[in-house]
Amino acid sequence: MITTGCDRRGPDGEQVDPREKIVIKFSHVVAEDTPKGQAARRFARLVEERTGGRVEVQVFPNSVLYKDGEELDALQKGAVQIIAPTTSKLSSLAPQWQLLDLPYLFENEEQVHKALDGELGKKLFATLEPYNIYPLAFWDNGFKQITNSKRPVVHPEDFKGLTFRVMINSKVLEEQFHSLGADTIQMPFSDVYDALSKGQVDGQENTVSNIYSQRFYETQPYLTVSNHGYMGYVVLINKKFWFSLPSDIRKVIEETMAEVTLWEREQAAKLNRKNFEKIKSSGEVKIHIQTPSERDEWQAVFAHLYQQFRSVIGNELIEEALRTKRTLP
Incomplete structure (x- = not known):
């Protein structure tokens, strides 16, 4: 959104006057004290x-403007200028993004960063180019854990008869739980x-920082630390708006985003560790x-x-991810 009396608007593809004040709305769905909230x-x-x-x-924050669906x-419509959805949400535009939902695709953040950077x-x-979206960065949330209200889930057969919430737009996540004998319901965060x-x-699957900040643990007496899947975010800006900005402003945004991305990744790891200790000490x-x-x-089940x-994700992308995984411990 450009706040000015001038008729020329950045989201319409016109060049923004360098003298105008530029207001950028950054909408996200998680709490302010999460890695994404702090980085934003x-x-x-x-x-x-x-x-x-x-x-x-x-x-x-916290879906004040829009839910994750x-x-x-x-x-895309320019109602907001920046969002940072989980990678799974992008599957509605490009099914290749379901790659990152494959369980045990990566074993640690180092492998994730090498692949995504x-x-x-x-x-x-490149799969987002047709959709009026310009990607700025990958941010971490962390590795997902399993919580539920019924019983400990240790072996695959422990999932049978349970129903889990899954993120919208990802068939991989649905089939992951179906493979374990569980039912699923797609649901906004x-x-x-x-x-x-x-x-x-x-139950549900999520990172520890989300489990803690959203108080899921208060209703979920069982937590399995499985690190079975990576959850990350993609920081996206409206493409027409981006290229309407003066070049010096784009440079500041790009350089600042690169700096904040490194900081965010460090914070994500620290916060997950810190919140895990808080959940442990709660005694709940x-x-x-x-x-x-x-x-x-x-892994055998998955x-x-x-x-x-x-065939949905693409053989080339899967092999690229596995090559990266093999080159790092």
């Missing part, structure tokens, strides 16, 4: 400082706490940490997903 605020502050107030980034449409990330970004507290679903949750042999059991979705 830091980015906003630094951009305003470094542009001498010419750019104001207004951050709207609405964000992409709002971005390299050729794999470029290829995924903002609805999950109510669904858990009312027993509409038995029985925690099981997956052993290597249990991991092997889960192995068919790589073949099942190869």
